[in-house]
Amino acid sequence: MMECSPDVMTCSPDVNCPQIPFRQIRQMPRYNPAIIEPRWQAYWKDHRTFATPDMPVGEKLYVLDMFPYPSGSGLHVGHPEGYTATDIVCRFARMKGKSVLHPMGFDSFGLPAEEHAIATNTPPRQSTEQNIAVFRRQLQMLGFSYDWEREIATTDVEYFRWTQWIFLVLFDTWYDPDREKGRPIAELPIPESVSHQGKDAVSKYRDRHRLAYQSDELVNWCPGLGTVLANEELIDGKSERGEHPVHRIPLRQWMLRITAYAERLENDLATVDWPTGIKKLQSDWIGRSTGAEVDFFVGPPDEFSVWANQRKSIGFPAEPDRRVLRVYTTRPDTLFGATYMVIAPEHPLVKHLTTAEHEVEVQKYLAATAAKSDRQRLDVRKDKTGVFTGSVAVNPVNGLPIPVWIADYVLASYGTGAIMAVPAHDERDFEFAEAFDLPITPVYEPDDSGDVDRQALAAGRACFSGEGRAVNSGEYNGLKTGEFKRRITADLARSGTGRAAVNYKLRDWLFSRQRFWGEPFPILHELDEHGEPTGVLRAVDVADLPVDLPHLEDYKPHGRPEPPLAKAPDEWLYPVIDGVRFRRETNTMPQWAGSCWYYLRFIDPRNDAKFIDSEKERAWMPVDLYIGGAEHAVLHLLYSRFWHKVLFDRGHVSTIEPFMKLVNQGMILGEIEFTMPDGETRVDPDDVERDADHFVLKSDRSMRVESRAHKMSKSRGNVVNPDDVVREYGADSLRLFEMFMGPIEQSKPWSMNGVSGVRGFLDRAWRLIVEIHPEEMRLTAAVVDDEPTREQQVVLHKTIKAVTKDLESLSFNTAIARLMEFVNYFTRLERRPRAVVEPFVLLLSPMAPHIAEELWQVLGHGQSLACERWPEYDEALTLDAEIEIPVQINGKIRVRIDVPRGTSREELVRMALADERIQQLLGGGPPLKTIAVPDRLVNFVIKA
Ligand code: ANZ
Numbered sequence: 017m018m019e020c021s022p023d024v025m026t027c028s029p030d031v032n033c034p035q036i037p038f039r040q041i042r043q044m045p046r047y048n049p050a051i052i053e054p055r056w057q058a059y060w061k062d063h064r065t066f067a068t069p070d071m072p073v074g075e076k077l078y079v080l081d082m083f084p085y086p087s088g089s090g091l092h093v094g095h096p097e098g099y100t101a102t103d104i105v106c107r108f109a110r111m112k113g114k115s116v117l118h119p120m121g122f123d124s125f126g127l128p129a130e131e132h133a134i135a136t137n138t139p140p141r142q143s144t145e146q147n148i149a150v151f152r153r154q155l156q157m158l159g160f161s162y163d164w165e166r167e168i169a170t171t172d173v174e175y176f177r178w179t180q181w182i183f184l185v186l187f188d189t190w191y192d193p194d195r196e197k198g199r200p201i202a203e204l205p206i207p208e209s210v211s212h213q214g215k216d217a218v219s220k221y222r223d224r225h226r227l228a229y230q231s232d233e234l235v236n237w238c239p240g241l242g243t244v245l246a247n248e249e250l251i252d253g254k255s256e257r258g259e260h261p262v263h264r265i266p267l268r269q270w271m272l273r274i275t276a277y278a279e280r281l282e283n284d285l286a287t288v289d290w291p292t293g294i295k296k297l298q299s300d301w302i303g304r305s306t307g308a309e310v311d312f313f314v315g316p317p318d319e320f321s322v323w324a325n326q327r328k329s330i331g332f333p334a335e336p337d338r339r340v341l342r343v344y345t346t347r348p349d350t351l352f353g354a355t356y357m358v359i360a361p362e363h364p365l366v367k368h369l370t371t372a373e374h375e376v377e378v379q380k381y382l383a384a385t386a387a388k389s390d391r392q393r394l395d396v397r398k399d400k401t402g403v404f405t406g407s408v409a410v411n412p413v414n415g416l417p418i419p420v421w422i423a424d425y426v427l428a429s430y431g432t433g434a435i436m437a438v439p440a441h442d443e444r445d446f447e448f449a450e451a452f453d454l455p456i457t458p459v460y461e462p463d464d465s466g467d468v469d470r471q472a473l474a475a476g477r478a479c480f481s482g483e484g485r486a487v488n489s490g491e492y493n494g495l496k497t498g499e500f501k502r503r504i505t506a507d508l509a510r511s512g513t514g515r516a517a518v519n520y521k522l523r524d525w526l527f528s529r530q531r532f533w534g535e536p537f538p539i540l541h542e543l544d545e546h547g548e549p550t551g552v553l554r555a556v557d558v559a560d561l562p563v564d565l566p567h568l569e570d571y572k573p574h575g576r577p578e579p580p581l582a583k584a585p586d587e588w589l590y591p592v593i594d595g596v597r598f599r600r601e602t603n604t605m606p607q608w609a610g611s612c613w614y615y616l617r618f619i620d621p622r623n624d625a626k627f628i629d630s631e632k633e634r635a636w637m638p639v640d641l642y643i644g645g646a647e648h649a650v651l652h653l654l655y656s657r658f659w660h661k662v663l664f665d666r667g668h669v670s671t672i673e674p675f676m677k678l679v680n681q682g683m684i685l686g687e688i689e690f691t692m693p694d695g696e697t698r699v700d701p702d703d704v705e706r707d708a709d710h711f712v713l714k715s716d717r718s719m720r721v722e723s724r725a726h727k728m729s730k731s732r733g734n735v736v737n738p739d740d741v742v743r744e745y746g747a748d749s750l751r752l753f754e755m756f757m758g759p760i761e762q763s764k765p766w767s768m769n770g771v772s773g774v775r776g777f778l779d780r781a782w783r784l785i786v787e788i789h790p791e792e793m794r795l796t797a798a799v800v801d802d803e804p805t806r807e808q809q810v811v812l813h814k815t816i817k818a819v820t821k822d823l824e825s826l827s828f829n830t831a832i833a834r835l836m837e838f839v840n841y842f843t844r845l846e847r848r849p850r851a852v853v854e855p856f857v858l859l860l861s862p863m864a865p866h867i868a869e870e871l872w873q874v875l876g877h878g879q880s881l882a883c884e885r886w887p888e889y890d891e892a893l894t895l896d897a898e899i900e901i902p903v904q905i906n907g908k909i910r911v912r913i914d915v916p917r918g919t920s921r922e923e924l925v926r927m928a929l930a931d932e933r934i935q936q937l938l939g940g941g942p943p944l945k946t947i948a949v950p951d952r953l954v955n956f957v958i959k960a
Contacts, residue, residue: 044606046781049746053866057859065882066161071635072115078636079106080615082644083121086147088132091154093736098643098681100751101760103160107862108823111886117619121168122148124608134615140533144171159865166621170610177562178627179609181536184555186228191276197667204605227273236262242573243530248651266950267577269527272594274658278302290678297649302523307846308505312409316337320410327512341409349500351413351480352489354436355457357420362428371406378403385424391422395784400448412513431519446479460484530579532571532606536563543597579603611652612659616641638671646680682763685725686734725765736766748864749775755828778867785871797875804849811841812852813893819859855887903928904955905937921948928954
């Protein structure tokens with residue numbers, strides 16, 4: 017005999033069940049997500065329910081998730097938070113008749129994938145594919161309405177073919193500062209002095225101006241990871257990943273000239289609808305600063321006046337010669353207070369300016385600073401170090417000589433790598449001057465004394481960095497800071513010793529990595545007959561793309577800066593073209609490359625002739641809504657904006673920005689943990705209860721218990737696996753819970769009780785609608801075809817209105833709360849009219865699509881509800897049925913009466929006259945005049 021379960025979905029009518037009487041089975045059709053969810057997922061796939069047309073029909077909506085990194089540990093419950101939010105938006109928009117593009121893919125190159133491969137001893141491609149399969153299965157199990165036919169992975173050869181193609185666009189572009197745009201390298205004006213030197217000189221000149229260029233850089237070399245890292249990938253001088261130490265070594269690297277776009281990256285932030293916090297992070301990272309460049313003469317002091325006269329006639333040269341130290345300052349108005357100069361240890365004039373007498377000291381100092389990172393060097397907490405060069409510079413505003421020092425608090429890579437130090441008005445300079453006993457000359461008196469000690473400042477014993485009135489500054493004395501800045505900048509320009517200048521903190525993007533698992537560069541280095549590089553570069557022909565990774569038995573990093581691809585077989589490494597031998601570039605691109613443009617490829621993922629079809633690009637771009645983690649503020653979101661602008665300049669895309677609206681989901685933390693006030697002793701959650709805004713021990717309510725939610729991490733053991741949640745409660749419950757926990761942007765603690773709570777809601781929603789057909793033993797709707805009462809209609813229309821507005825404003829938690837209220841209301845009723853139940857199912861469907869599809873079917877519909885029309889509401893029904901009307905006598909409110917909304921004028925007057933107090937006030941006689949406005953007021957005019 018067959019085993020019977022109380023689960024009606026698996027129970028057939030002819031089962032002779034010994035345990036449960038047949039009637040009882042009919043009464044309790046259970047909601048069973050484990051059965052209905054996979055079934056609807058298969059239905060959507062088979063019916064291509066979410067396949068997106070090539071071109072939008074009508075209004076388009078492009079909703080993008082930050083695609084995941086397919087790590088070895090599978091999906092985390094943090095992932096589905098943003099993914100559910102975008103899925104709700106998309107399902108809602110489809111029902112509103114929009115053409116929706118909602119794709120998903122995998123960001124699968126990069127360090128973690130490679131490390132996982134090494135740890136599990138599998139080739140990276142194989143382990144990446146395994147990880148992707150796990151992620152895909154988990155994403156599909158959650159019922160997201162992605163168009164899976166558009167899936168891409170950055171490691172697909174057909175994908176990175178176009179990543180390499182875009183690299184070639186960058187390689188083929190130079191930035192024209194006059195037109196403020198990137199242009200083809202063939203249009204770069206070549207100075208005659210260069211063209212005279214022949215073809216190779218021209219080609220190297222071009223190479224120096226490309227947006228993708230090679231440079232000998234002091235890089236962040238991380239032996240632990242076997243690669244160099246970008247500044248963005250360091251935290252407190254250590255690698256963000258793994259916290260390994262990082263050293264500064266010079267290495268020839270590929271760089272991307274993102275700095276050329278700094279101004280546009282900053283200005284165009286104004287055109288996008290992003291969270292203010294993210295805009296600020298990005299803006300700070302770009303770090304625009306305005307001030308002036310000023311030249312200090314460092315040649316023989318007796319030649320200063322000749323030089324100064326010369327400058328008056330020739331003006332400020334683009335490049336200073338060796339007789340000049342050029343500084344960048346944000347405060348040219350403090351020039352009279354410059355008492356010494358500082359150059360960075362890597363400044364090109366270090367050797368030139370160091371006198372024989374100071375040589376030994378300087379060498380010692382240079383060796384000591386080489387090991388420090390920029391961050392360590394700029395750390396304000398540390399003691400200032402430095403060494404005197406023996407040279408002096410002449411201050412252009414007063415002809416006074418001041419000493420030139422070398423110190424590591426000045427960075428080679430910012431401004432001009434040299435500063436004028438104004439210890440009276442700059443904290444760092446003040447500390448340095450105190451440490452090395454250098455003069456401190458104040459040139460400002462503070463506007464309002466505040467907490468500045470004026471006497472100490474005047475005596476050179478304090479530092480004041482605010483604004484005020486100029487002193488000790490010759491003809492400028494008495495000027496206020498702003499005016500002084502303007503005047504002196506103009507005067508410096510007239511004398512040819514300075515000019516207004518803008519600087520950015522942003523550095524060019526270090527774009528090469530010494531790892532195997534990344535996109536190979538489509539670049540060849542020409543070799544001479546001895547096999548030595550000639551320095552001439554050649555781009556791989558577009559027709560020869562992609563450059564695939566070669567098969568390597570040993571791809572592991574070895575702790576030396578030589579990339580693993582250098583071990584590739586000769587046929588890969590040394591191509592011969594037209595009789596010339598080349599060596600392939602052996603660095604690979606960083607993990608960020610693939611994610612710089614994936615949103616474009618989703619629009620046209622299988623195009624094998626172009627990276628994207630222009631017509632489709634124009635139709636679908638920009639991305640209308642982008643949801644992802646805030647941790648990408650300065651990496652992915654800056655890099656992809658940069659690539660997008662280059663593609664725009666070169667005519668390959670039509671919008672200046674890729675992502676119009678950005679939302680950052682909050683972090684999902686582990687379950688709240690309880691401890692005794694010592695913060696250590698753990699308390700079982702079952703022993704705790706809430707007391708107003710805090711928690712106490714159940715056994716002793718005077719004992720307060722601390723509560724805290726921590727970031728989910730393997731080491732804490734508080735990681736929740738979505739597979740477990742789905743198995744226990746179903747995907748719809750997981751989705752609903754993640755949206756119900758609170759506003760999308762907030763961080764929220766996980767709670768299994770919470771999941772169980774929303775599951776209870778879905779059970780109630782199911783029971784509201786489902787019963788078993790008494791004869792045919794199939795599910796059927798427990799609804800009636802009655803006309804809904806007005807009250808029921810009001811409940812429905814209020815719900816439609818609230819849910820619609822909430823979904824439009826991404827306020828998912830409140831939308832769910834409204835649906836819960838709806839279910840509570842109708843659960844109490846015996847008869848549930850179809851005309852209210854059907855719209856409810858549609859409202860529920862974006863949040864909990866599987867149960868909604870099932871209910872829709874039970875209600876007798878033959879097709880998916882995914883493209884049903886979103887319910888409309890009748891505004892009149894959403895307003896309160898009864899309203900309060902003021903009744904006035906001679907314009908003065910005397911009584912308020914409750915009347916049904918929409919009561920006619922005549923009825924309103926009749927009801928007002930029926931009121932006893934009004935009757936008294938009218939004194940029995942009719943009023944002289946009656947004014948009545950339905951839903952507003954009644955006013956009786958009587959003789960005074
Ligand atoms: C003189 C001065 C006087 C300065 C004063 C400030 C206050 P931001 O806003 O970050 O652009 N500086 C310039 N180049 C530097 C470098 N390579 N390394 C370290 N510091 C550098 O700051 C610009 C200011 O930082 C510049 O203005 C310069 O100090 C310093 F009352 O010049 B200032």
